[in-house]
Every structure is written in C-alpha cells, then in structure tokens.
Amino acid sequence: MLNVRLDKDTEKTLKDYRELNNMSKTDVVKEALAQYFSKEQMAKQPYGLGEDLFGTGKSGDRDRSSSYKSKLREKLHEKHSH
Helix, strand or coil, X not given: CCCCCCCHHHHXXXXXXXXXXXXXXXXXXXXXXXXXXXXXXXXXXXXXXXXHHCCCCCCCCCCHHXXXXXXXXXXHHHHHHC
C-alpha cells in the first residue's frame, strides 16, 4: 500500500491526465514508476551495462583486449624466428 500527498497543481495534472487517458490513479502511478526505473537503468554508465560482455568475444579469453600487444609480439616473434 502506498499513500502519497500531492500539491494541488500536481493533483490537477494527475486528474487531467488520467481522465484524458481513461486510466486510474493507480495505473498512472505504476506507469510513471516503470518509466522512471527504466530511465534510471538506461542512465547507468555504459561500462556497467555491458561489463559482462566485454573481453570475451567468441574466444572465451577474458583478457584478450588487455593482453593483445603481448600476444601479437609472441606471434610475430614465432613467425620471424623460423
């Protein structure tokens, strides 16, 4: 259960909105909260949103993006030492 006190202007805006959209106060509040939480989720830092996806690719090698230079040097060394 949730009780909220609104100022007169907000109460009027809510009344007008729900009448225009044929919605109950409960439905308007639920919709508004869902939009708010969705917006908050989208506002997270981009790294946090994709953190579990970075660095693995198809190889499954989680440190590939941070160790590519040393791996490249190894491959070039192998190629030129034969």
